[in-house]
Amino acid sequence: xxxxxxxxxxxxxxxxxxxxxxxxxxxxxxxxxxxxxxxxxxxxxxxxxxxxxxxxxxxxxxxxxxxxxxxxxxxxxxxxxxxxxxxxxxxxxxxxxxxxxxxxxxxxxxxxxxxxxxxxxxxxxxxxxxxxxxxxxxxxxxxxxxxxxxxxxxxxxxxxxxxxxxxxxxxxxxxxxxxxxxxxxxxxxxxxxxxxxxxxxxxxxxxxxxxxxxxxxxxxxxxxxxxxxxxxxxxxxxxxxxxxxxxxxxxxxxxxxxxxxxxxxxxxxxxxxxxxxxxxxxxxxxxxxxxxxxxxxxxxxxxxxxx
Numbered sequence: 490x491x492x493x494x495x496x497x498x499x500x501x502x503x504x505x506x507x508x509x510x511x512x513x514x515x516x517x518x519x520x521x522x523x524x525x526x527x528x529x530x531x532x533x534x535x536x537x538x539x540x541x542x543x544x545x546x547x548x549x550x551x552x553x554x555x556x557x558x559x560x561x562x563x564x565x566x567x568x569x570x571x572x573x574x575x576x577x578x579x580x581x582x583x584x585x586x587x588x589x590x591x592x593x594x595x596x597x598x599x600x601x602x603x604x605x606x607x608x609x610x611x612x613x614x615x616x617x618x619x620x621x622x623x624x625x626x627x628x629x630x631x632x633x634x635x636x637x638x639x640x641x642x643x644x645x646x647x648x649x650x651x652x653x654x655x656x657x658x659x660x661x662x663x664x665x666x667x668x669x670x671x672x673x674x675x676x677x678x679x680x681x682x683x684x685x686x687x688x689x690x691x692x693x694x695x696x697x698x699x700x701x702x703x704x705x706x707x708x709x710x711x712x713x714x715x716x717x718x719x720x721x722x723x724x725x726x727x728x729x730x731x732x733x734x735x736x737x738x739x740x741x742x743x744x745x746x747x748x749x750x751x752x753x754x755x756x757x758x759x760x761x762x763x764x765x766x767x768x769x770x771x772x773x774x775x776x777x778x779x780x781x782x783x784x785x786x787x788x789x790x791x792x793x794x795x796x
Contacts, residue, residue: 492517492571492790494549495564505710506551506560508625512779513549521548533559539594544569549790554581557588562660565592571790573598573620577608579703586611598786601707602729612702614752619709619788621729623779629678629717631770632684635759639663642752643686643720645679646711662752683718688755691724691739693714708733716773719766721755734772738765 494513496508514520532538537558548568552560566569570592577585577599589597589612596616599605609617628690633639641663654788665682667674674682683689691711695702708729715722716738726739740762743751755762775781 491519492531492547492549492787493521494563495521495523495551497551497560498523498525498562504706506553506573509551509573509623511625512623512783513787516780516783516787519782525559526563530559533562534646535791537588537591539563539566542566544593545620547790549573551575554585557584570594571596571598572602572748573700574788575600575622577601577604578705579607582607582611589615595779596790598790601705602706603705618786618789620782621733622710622713623782624713624773624777625718626713626717626774628779629680629714631717633718635687635719635721635763635766638685638687640682640686641756642688642690643682644668644690650681662756675717680718683714683720686718686720687759688723688752689715689718689720691722692742693725693727696725712738713773713777716766716769716777719770721762721766722769723752723755733776734769738769738772 494510496510499507510520529538532555535558539558539562545568547570549565549571550561550564551573554574555576557572561570561572572589572594574585574597582604585608588594589608594615597605597608598618598620599608599672600620600622602619602621605617605619609615639672643665645667665686667679667682693702693706693709695704695706706729707725708727712722712726712730722739724739724742726737726741730739731737742748
């Protein structure tokens with residue numbers, strides 16, 4: 490089975506979907522540069538303007554529903570499309586279902602098992618594959634042991650203020666929130682900051698933004714980032730993460746206790762968590778790398794195509 494992966498469009502050097510494409514390429518699987526005519530950018534983002542003329546050899550495309558037509562671009566014209574979906578939240582289900590039907594998609598991949606299950610319910614004949622988010626593990630450092638780190642608590646990405654309330658001005662807790670930075674940290678500086686932190690706050694979007702996730706709890710890259718950097722993860726572990734590594738790598742946030750007290754108890758017994766963070770890094774190296782994820786889905790794609 491000859492399947493080419495289409496390189497995602499990169500805007501100002503950024504596209505997180507490109508890490509999955511890079512892993513495909515590093516495994517010496519065939520690739521193709523995407524076609525994004527500049528004058529069609531606006532139309533492609535908003536409208537499904539291309540009809541499928543014929544279904545040639547399969548093309549793997551990395552997509553988000555919000556930019557689905559743009560991410561697929563002209564590939565849909567002459568090829569059978571195998572879409573790899575990120576962020577297929579419930580508000581996009583109707584759009585995705587309609588698009589899959591229109592282009593007679595046979596196989597689709599989803600980073601969320603719950604989103605995959607819902608699309609399968611709507612389209613029973615569709616071959617669906619679950620592939621949790623991965624990470625480029627070689628880019629992250631193990632850092633020093635916990636007791637030698639100088640940042641007690643690190644928050645980054647989505648806001649957790651509705652879930653956890655610790656005074657960031659407490660003289661007893663060194664707290665860093667990247668949302669308070671006046672500039673965006675470059676990737677290397679962010680990875681170094683992860684290695685300076687003892688505790689990182691991590692909740693799934695189903696808890697930080699329930700109005701968007703609508704009950705969909707899924708594994709995201711932030712958990713792998715913290716595990717590779719040997720942080721104590723405080724928050725909630727998605728079931729998908731527990732299923733992959735075989736245990737809960739997260740210290741579950743206790744809503745019955747004072748937030749600051751729970752953090753302070755962890756900091757007072759920091760040595761006791763070194764074994765856990767060491768184990769977490771080993772698990773992330775074993776299960777989290779995109780190359781491992783791509784090997785799995787490539788084999789699954791080949792099986793579904795043969796059927």
